[in-house]
Amino acid sequence: MSRPTADRPITLERIESYLPERCVRIEEMGERLGLRRAELGVFRKFYGLDTLRFDPELPLLDLLRPAARAALAALPEGGRVDYLAYAHTTQAVAPADVDIAQLVGEDLGLGDTEAFGLSHQACVSSLGAIEVLGELLRAEGGEGAYALMVTGEQAYSPIVQHVPNTAIMADASASCLITLDGDGDVVRSFAARTLGEYAQWLELTAEQNTEFGEQYGTRIAEVIHQALTEAGVTLDEIDLVIPHNVNKLAWRQTIKVLQVAPEKVFLDNVPRFSHTFASDVFVNYTTLRDAGRLVDGAHYLLVSVGLGATFGAMVITHRAGGEA
Amino acid sequence: MSSAGIDKVRDWILGRHPDRTELAADVDLIESRLVDSLAFVELVYTIEDAAGVEIDFDTIDIEDFQTLATIEKAFFA
Numbered sequence: 001m002s003r004p005t006a007d008r009p010i011t012l013e014r015i016e017s018y019l020p021e022r023c024v025r026i027e028e029m030g031e032r033l034g035l036r037r038a039e040l041g042v043f044r045k046f047y048g049l050d051t052l053r054f055d056p057e058l059p060l061l062d063l064l065r066p067a068a069r070a071a072l073a074a075l076p077e078g079g080r081v082d083y084l085a086y087a088h089t090t091q092a093v094a095p096a097d098v099d100i101a102q103l104v105g106e107d108l109g110l111g112d113t114e115a116f117g118l119s120h121q122a123c124v125s126s127l128g129a130i131e132v133l134g135e136l137l138r139a140e141g142g143e144g145a146y147a148l149m150v151t152g153e154q155a156y157s158p159i160v161q162h163v164p165n166t167a168i169m170a171d172a173s174a175s176c177l178i179t180l181d182g183d184g185d186v187v188r189s190f191a192a193r194t195l196g197e198y199a200q201w202l203e204l205t206a207e208q209n210t211e212f213g214e215q216y217g218t219r220i221a222e223v224i225h226q227a228l229t230e231a232g233v234t235l236d237e238i239d240l241v242i243p244h245n246v247n248k249l250a251w252r253q254t255i256k257v258l259q260v261a262p263e264k265v266f267l268d269n270v271p272r273f274s275h276t277f278a279s280d281v282f283v284n285y286t287t288l289r290d291a292g293r294l295v296d297g298a299h300y301l302l303v304s305v306g307l308g309a310t311f312g313a314m315v316i317t318h319r320a321g322g323e324a
Numbered sequence: 325m326s327s328a329g330i331d332k333v334r335d336w337i338l339g340r341h342p343d344r345t346e347l348a349a350d351v352d353l354i355e356s357r358l359v360d361s362l363a364f365v366e367l368v369y370t371i372e373d374a375a376g377v378e379i380d381f382d383t384i385d386i387e388d389f390q391t392l393a394t395i396e397k398a399f400f401a
């Protein structure tokens with residue numbers, strides 16, 4: 001569906017993430033989420049969850065600001081941010097008359113930047129926003145044009161926080177400064193597929209949930225292979241899969257379908273941070289980068305799945321030159 | 325010879341899959357999706373009911389639920 005490598009490639013100049021300090025064990029969420037002992041045990045032992053970051057006292061802008069500012073700090077002299085996309089999973093993250101994208105822009109000193117929200121690919125919206133911003137830069141951006149993707153939201157209600165039999169959502173934010181033909185990581189492809197028959201999110205029937213579960217590994221593998229083909233690389237040439245943190249069991253199924261070595265999928269953050277909406281892949285990217293595990297010139301596969309249901313995969317080639 | 329407890333677990337799984345009449349002890353229940361994510365909690369309660377004790381989640385792992393054989397070893401031995 002995409003042509004990220006057409007004409008001028010999108011480059012990710014700086015990726016940053018932020019996690020609130022308040023850390024809780026999933027058992028501490030039991031009362032809030034109405035989860036019984038056995039359900040928490042299943043989340044811990046079957047799905048591989050342990051702790052997560054959750055701070056209901058933290059204003060949304062305070063959650064978004066640190067990652068966005070850190071990414072924006074990579075804007076070179078003479079560069080300007082033409083677009084800001086606030087990508088989010090939950091459609092309503094604020095009252096209807098509050099435009100979070102605009103507020104984030106003003107908070108960052110980008111009051112004149114064209115700011116807008118994106119949410120229709122749920123947790124894939126952050127990857128999708130990179131493609132949208134890249135297309136806008138191709139269409140309208142001139143010399144020195146940049147764009148900022150901001151993502152992050154809070155599990156502000158139990159309905160938002162608990163995806164039954166699947167995930168316990170957690171707080172985090174991430175941001176990515178992008179341009180065309182820059183020195184950062186090169187976006188080689190982005191593939192996404194939305195299965196609209198699952199659009200009812202949490203209102204699906206048991207039969208639909210079972211069907212979705214049966215198809216999950218195959219569907220995600222299809223999108224991954226599409227992204228690999230469009231990037232012109234094989235799965236063997238991918239250094240690491242940088243995944244979503246929904247749960248370990250979903251990846252166990254996917255790893256089997258992909259026939260990839262389990263150690264090639266970075267799952268260390270699932271028990272640490274749980275599923276942070278559309279921030280997962282960028283939180284995991286920064287963990288790996290800060291640990292020195294991203295290799296200059298190596299290919300990485302970012303994979304996310306959103307309720308609704310969207311599957312997304314992006315192949316990037318890391319370039320260490322721009323790292324501070 | 326299997327215990328009465330594991331027979332209850334087997335009967336519960338077979339009851340969810342009317343197309344099946346047998347379930348070997350080494351069949352992977354999770355990979356085969358005989359027990360899927362919608363039924364994990366029910367599986368826990370079925371085992372607890374059959375064993376007559378609450379499962380201590382600090383001492384078990386997902387592998388203990390992998391097959392009837394591992395369930396029997398972990399909870400009914």
